[in-house]
Amino acid sequence: MKEVVATLKAPQAIGPYSQGIKISGSNLIFCSGQVAIDPETKKIIGNTAAEQCQQVLKNLGEILKSAGAGYNDIVKTTMYLSDMNDFKSVNEVYATFFDKQPPARATVQVSRLPLDAKVEIDAIAVI
Numbered sequence: 001m002k003e004v005v006a007t008l009k010a011p012q013a014i015g016p017y018s019q020g021i022k023i024s025g026s027n028l029i030f031c032s033g034q035v036a037i038d039p040e041t042k043k044i045i046g047n048t049a050a051e052q053c054q055q056v057l058k059n060l061g062e063i064l065k066s067a068g069a070g071y072n073d074i075v076k077t078t079m080y081l082s083d084m085n086d087f088k089s090v091n092e093v094y095a096t097f098f099d100k101q102p103p104a105r106a107t108v109q110v111s112r113l114p115l116d117a118k119v120e121i122d123a124i125a126v127i
Helices: 049-066 084-097
Strands: 004-005 021-022 026-033 076-080 105-109 119-126
Touching: 021 049, 026 049, 026 076, 026 084, 049 119, 076 084, 084 105
Parallel strands: 076 105
Antiparallel strands: 004 021, 021 026, 026 119, 076 119
């Protein structure tokens, strides 16, 4: 059984997908990829990948919170960058959210992200 995870404190889906899905009985939470959309203005925040990463992780945190989880419950993320030259600056921001036992992660460069964002991150959490 799956349960849709949704919160108004994170951007609403810009397509036919859920912000997250919680699997009943297994304590698994799958968070859809987030870009740096401000949930109030519905616009991308930040001119740099590092600034956008900050908002992306805030958005993921709100989705997790609405499912009863937090950053320490994340076991895997995938980070999508529009420019791998941003890897170092994004890592510096990312590290502030995961100071102990960071999750497993893959990072890939993509040719383009939704709304021309510079960074997108999805996550899997276990509570």
